Amino acid sequence: MNENINTAELAYSVRRLDKLEIVKEFDCGDADLNDFILNESPLYRKELLAVSYVAENQEKGIIGYFSLANDRVSLSDFENKTAFNRFRRHRFVNEKRLKSYPAVKICRLGIDLSAKGFRVGSELLYFIKSYFRHCPRFCVNRKLEDSSFILESCFQI
Template identity: 70%
Template sequence: MEQQISDYLSSVYNIRRLKRRELIKSFDCGDADLNDFILKESSLYRQALLAVSYVIESKQDSNIISAYFSLANDKVSLNDFDSKTEFNRFRKFRFVNEKRLKSYPAVKICRLGVQAEAKGLHMGSFLLDFIKSYFLMDNKTGCRFLTVDAYADAIPFYIKNGFVPLNEEDAGAVTRLLYFDLATIADDELDD
């Protein structure tokens, strides 16, 4: 079923990077902060080289933006944990001794919004799968983790899509730092 949904969405929508000074004229996902970012701030973040935004548009009418996401570089590091012991537990099962660093490369999903009319189409999960594969296929720099500061009401969505809390210190906060370990995806999906 998931593959059928993904195939359908791929046949109906394009995903493309916004141009440097491109402005989106209309978008409403029901969240003022997410709307404001894509309508007013995404081009400023791009010009400052802080984040890059991507839009999901109808193949039939490129003026119809159904969703967007924004990405920036990040890291998972010792500072993300309450103690060095917790950080060591985190990396112990993921890296051999020679690869135990003080931080590991990640990409942050800064924003992810789906138009109100597109909700219920599984667009958000489709986009997370796209982002995961985007950093596995033809990865140009090395990226082990995806991170997100998820709003409290979005945490179940991210957990359903394989993300887990990085630590316990932000449990119950307005946002919570979650991560996805790209190494958990089968090796056959990796590009040689």
């Protein structure tokens, strides 16, 4: 997945990190997110837990990243069985109604402080959605649910 993205003020490309690639410099203002991309992402990739992608600008270097993993949406994710049935009734025919459905999990999303205000986070969310257009179910890490811009994006979380 190599994709060029041009916003009004900032051009960058999105690519998957190589298996043993180490990111040397990144600061989004959140110690946990920084630690993940700087130290832990190769370990997650090696163990097939999550794959990380970076947004890279020619002048600024890595300006953002996100990590994706396989997940599922199941009955236990809903308040009650009625809510789960409502979820699947509008998306699946009777023959395809299961107890769980595959989903893409957005594990982490970080934008470098140098790129704040350029809508890189929103653009990356739209990129993820368009890349997985045939899998309309997304899950997010609890910490990401607190981000207001995710609620403003095109996702149904």
